[in-house]
Amino acid sequence: MIDMKGKVAVILGVANKRSIAYAIAEKLAAAGSTLVLCYQSERLRAESEELLESLGQTGTGKAIQLDVSRDEEIDAAFAQIAAAFPVIHTLVHAVAFAPADAIKNDFLLTKRDDFRIAHDVSVYSLIAVARAAAPLMTEGGSVITLTYYGSTKTFPNYNVMGVAKAALEATVRYLAASLGSKNIRVNAISAGPIKTLAARGIGDFTQILDAVTQRAPLHRNVEQVEIGNTALFLASDLASGITGEVTYVDCGFNVTGI
Structure with a gap:
């Protein structure tokens, strides 16, 4: 059992209970972490506070507004975080948009x-x-992105987001080199396709799900909880020697040819 x-x-x-970020939050909370959930705008505040409550974080965790496309909001959010928690240990970046x-x-x-x-929202925001x-x-830590x-590889109806994800993975490697001296590890999880609200924006998404079921060695699609488990591992001391890596959690689909 991992103790956080x-x-x-x-x-x-963490947009909703079906998001990958929520599955990660669930696992971190269950392991004992105190959570700070960052929401994009004021209209999402109530929902974020409800999600915090559903994770058993009422009175301990915090919900804070943070629009990653605005530097002043990043500065303000982390000032609030620092006032409440002088030391943080895990940063999960589950933000992408095109x-x-x-x-x-x-x-x-x-x-x-x-x-x-x-690229601004999906890639530069990780650096920021x-x-x-x-x-x-200050005690070292783990930065995780998705x-x-x-x-x-090219996928139908993924287009510019695929290019952004390629840049994101390169960013993980460069950040790992930059932050390694501070004992801060930076890694990415390459999750297989999951039926989230965000995935609805990808045309013919069902075809991708079917292809994974047919070709992946495990002959199924990955589940949110499996992404959460991997994130918990990467956030913990069990992964203390892992940085700059992309970990595939896709039932083995990425190793297949035809």
Whole structure:
């Protein structure tokens, strides 16, 4: 049993109970972590507080507004976090976005501004929040982000997000090199396709799920709880020698050819 009592985890991207970030939050909370859930805007505040309550964090954890596209909000959020928790141990970055047209249209038609937005929100935000979190990780710690196999192989209707995920994985490696001297580890989990609300924006998503079931060595799709288990491991001391890595949790789909 992994014990995270006395540890503080800051989690970005817990949109609802079906999100991968929520599954990670559940596992960290069950292991004893105190949680800080960051929500994008004021309209999501009540829902985030309800999610915090559902995780058994009322009175211990906090919900804080943080729009990763705004540097002033990142600074303000981590100032609030520092006031409540002088030391944090885990940072989970489960944030990604690209305009709908940049995902559903032919990749050749990607607009400059859509490309910029996808990389700003999905990639640069990891650098920005890691920079803000690092001074609070005085006991070392773990930074975890989420990626997808579309970073290395083309998938229908993934398009610019696949390019952003490739940049995200490179960012993981460079951040690992940058933060290693502070004993801060940086890793990515490459989750297989999961039926989340975010996944609804990907056309023909059911075809991808079916392909995994047919071709993956385990002949099934991965479940949220399995991503949560992997994140808990990477956040714990059991993974103390692992950094700069992309860990596939996709029932083995990535090792297959045809």
